[in-house]
Amino acid sequence: MSSIAAAKKAATAVIKNGTGAFVQPCHKIMINFCKHSGSSRFVRNYINEHIVEFARQNPSIVIAVNHRPCAHPFIRAEYLNGSQKSIGVKNLPEEKVHEFMMFLRSHNGSPMVKIQQPIMSTSHNRRHFNALL
Amino acid sequence: MIGAVRLSARALGASAAQLSRQTAVAAAMPRAHYSANNTELPSISHLEFDGPRFTAQIPEFFEARAAAFAARIGVDFSDKKTLHQALIHPSFSPGRGNYNDRLSYLGYSLLHAIVTEHIYVTYPNLPTHAISNLVDTHxxxxxxxxxxxxxxxDQLLLWKPANDTYALIIDEHQRLSANGSDFVAPAEPEPVSKDRRRGDANVIGRSFHAIAGAIYHEQGxxxxxxxxxxxxxxxxTDIGAGISIRNPRLVLEAFCKKYELETPTYQIIRESGRAxxxxxxxxxxxxxxxxxxxxxxxxxxVAQIVAAKNALRAHFLEQVQNPLQLELGPDASIEEWAPARTPASDSLPIS
Structure with a gap:
């Protein structure tokens, strides 16, 4: 491999969301509910009164509302990194449903990681430190 | 333009019939330049859905997903069919309509022109191979x-991976072998990885160009x-990673000669543990x-080589502070060439 080809291989463009443009990681939210059962009654109210406003405020998210009879309601969000996240909302009031909608909308889609080390560093280890370097 | 033609025709002593023909030709010529405010584009022929067999392949929520994508990239498409066409790759249903290949070619040329111009203007000292590497990086x-x-x-684009083509070949093989043919099916191609399909880098990359072409139709x-x-x-991007310098001490000497500086010399500034x-x-x-x-x-x-490399790098990566105000000209100041700032650390591998 020539040195120019090696240099070409070394160069990469790293995407940092938020520099230049911010892209909402959530791209689809699906609400499953039942038209008749009691556990979906607040979700039905939320869909009737607030879902259009939510969709208007978030144009980059596809909203899908599905009637699933005889089942408890839940919200499922899909993210650009391929993951998805679901939250059950049976018997929950409208404020709580809205809270979960906002949570799923704002979520990154990456799995929750417990931070074990109190200090994180991106630089090299200090063991081979040389004062001149 | 027409006046110029008429003048030159008179100077040549042309007849009235020739004159009128030439002016007609000049008037019929298309405008060579499109201005940003007054853009006149030919209307593109949109995808015509070819019967229920074609539309049955289009997944549900395609139009909603396309609208969400347009919101994501911040472009309001007045004609949504332009965006839909940019999202349909020729492999989706071959020979059944207009796909994104024309838009893709347009977007390819536009993006390369824009990115090359940006790098060329921002880094006036960058070598040609580094410009090329950087454009390829982008x-x-x-x-x-x-x-x-x-x-x-990738979740929105309509296309068929090469593995599906293999399935078609296997179907053909089974049909032929039932008829007693000696057609031998090729080995199944390996997928690139678990979550990547064959050819997706090419397809998604080219379709990204097509998005740029669709934006050109919308916003110029x-x-x-x-x-x-x-x-x-x-x-x-690490712009320095795209630069390759062979024999840096020789190159630095040549550059010093070019800019009429004294021949470079190397001196030890600090040292530790010589023996x-x-x-x-x-x-x-x-x-x-x-x-x-x-x-x-x-x-x-090696320290001399690294020092020469860092000096050349600092020269190559000299950045124009405000590229928009730059006036390109041959009289680039030589006095400003000397890199006053020293690199914080040398990231070069020492081998």
Whole structure:
């Protein structure tokens, strides 16, 4: 491999969301509910009164509302990194449903990681430190 | 234009019939330049859905997903069919309509022109191979694949991977073998990885160009420029990684001759542990009394090479502060060439 080809291989463009443009990681939210059962009654109210406003405020998210009879309601969000996240909302009031909608909308889609080390560093280890370097 | 034609025709002594024919030709010529405010584009022939067999293949929520994608890239498409056409790859249903290949070619040329112009103007000293490497870093299919994925293009695009073509070949094989043919099916191609399909870097990269072409139809050249600034040029790139310098000491000497500076000399600035196994030298490349670059290494020879490399790098990566105000001209100031700032650390591998 020539040195120019090696240099070409070394160069990469790293995407940092938020520099230049911010892209909402959530791209689809699906609400499953039942038209008749009691556990979906607040979700039905939320869909009737607030879902259009939510969709208007978030144009980059596809909203899908599905009637699933005889089942408890839940919200499922899909993210650009391929993951998805679901939250059950049976018997929950409208404020709580809205809270979960906002949570799923704002979520990154990456799995929750417990931070074990109190200090994180991106630089090299200090063991081979040389004062001149 | 027409007046010029008429004048030259009179000067040649042309007849009235010739004159009128020439003016007619000049009037019928298309305008060579499209201005940003008064863009006149030929209308594109949109995808015509070819019967229920074609429409049955289009997944549900396609139009909603396309609208969400348009909101994500911040472009309001007045004609949504232009966007839909940019999202349909020729492999989707071959020979059944107009796909994104024309838009893709347009977007390819536009994006390359815009990115090359940006690099050329921002880094006036960058060598040609580094410009080429940097343009490829921004616009290679692999790079645009990752960008398209971060925008959700891979979940939206309509295309068929090569593995599906293999399934068609196997079907054909079974049909022929039932008829007693000796057709031998090829071996099944391996997928690239678990979550990647064959050819997706090419398909998504080219379709990303098609998005730029669709934006050109909607917003003109300035729209594509804003799009490139927002999504392509805003990514973090190590520009120095694309530079390759062979024999840096010779090249630095040649550059000093070119800019009429004194021949570079190398002096040890600091050192530690000369006789030990873990020696370290800090060497500076000087032109007269002017420090051009500093190199740190375990031997003096390598430290000189690194110092020359850093001096050349600092020269190549000299950045124009405000590229928009730059007036390109041959009288680039030589006095400003000497790199006053020293690199914080040398990231070069010492071998």
């Amino acid at each position: 616009l290679s299919n692999e790079s645009l694949y990752h960008l398209g994925k971060s925008l959700g293009l 050249h300035q729209g594509v420029r804003n799009f490139a600034n927002k999504f392509i040029l805003s990514r973090v 030990s196994h873990r020696s370290m030298f800090m060497v500076g490349a000087f032109s007269g009394k002017r420090l051009l670059g500093i190199g740190n290494a375990r031997s003096i020879d």
